[in-house]
Amino acid sequence: MRxxxxxxxxxxxxAASALSLPALAETRAHDHNAxxxxxxxxxxxxxxxxxxxxxxxxxxxxxxxxxxLADAHAGKLSQAQYTAxxxxxxxxxxGIVANCKLEPKADEALHVVIGxxxxxxxxxxxxxxxxxxxxxxVQVANxxxxxxxxxxxxxFKAIRKIQ
Numbered sequence: 001m002r003x004x005x006x007x008x009x010x011x012x013x014x015a016a017s018a019l020s021l022p023a024l025a026e027t028r029a030h031d032h033n034a035x036x037x038x039x040x041x042x043x044x045x046x047x048x049x050x051x052x053x054x055x056x057x058x059x060x061x062x063x064x065x066x067x068x069l070a071d072a073h074a075g076k077l078s079q080a081q082y083t084a085x086x087x088x089x090x091x092x093x094x095g096i097v098a099n100c101k102l103e104p105k106a107d108e109a110l111h112v113v114i115g116x117x118x119x120x121x122x123x124x125x126x127x128x129x130x131x132x133x134x135x136x137x138v139q140v141a142n143x144x145x146x147x148x149x150x151x152x153x154x155x156f157k158a159i160r161k162i163q
Contacts, residue, residue: 040112040150047152048106053099057092072134082133086124116143
């Protein structure tokens with residue numbers, strides 16, 4: 001009787017594990033937060049090709065970040081505002097990752113940019129003790145500019161006056 005709970009618990013754990021395997025496999029196969037080089041490179045001197053979901057998502061991320069920089073530097077944004085911006089940026093990154101259709105080497109270069117965006121949003125939400133939220137916003141802006149310099153996105157402009 002003491003062990004009567006064990007079999008139902010093992011069955012439940014096995015079912016939960018089996019249900020999570022497809023998602024885990026997909027995450028590992030296409031994880032934009034995986035270890036990547038710390039510097040974006042060009043494609044033999046040329047910018048990397050992009051697709052519409054990437055371009056649309058990066059346009060929206062830029063539009064979220066650029067207008068907030070002056071207020072961030074002036075100390076006018078609250079923690080709640082940084083968190084709200086970070087959540088919206090992370091949502092855009094999720095859309096990019098879910099719809100990513102780049103060639104493997106372009107995708108690898110994108111991992112660097114997305115990793116920097118993620119590090120910036122972590123700082124914005126207070127997950128990085130040694131970084132202020134404003135520094136996280138600047139890190140995201142710098143990642144947006146890395147994207148601008150390394151990916152072929154017609155009409156996309158780097159953010160000016162980051163610092």
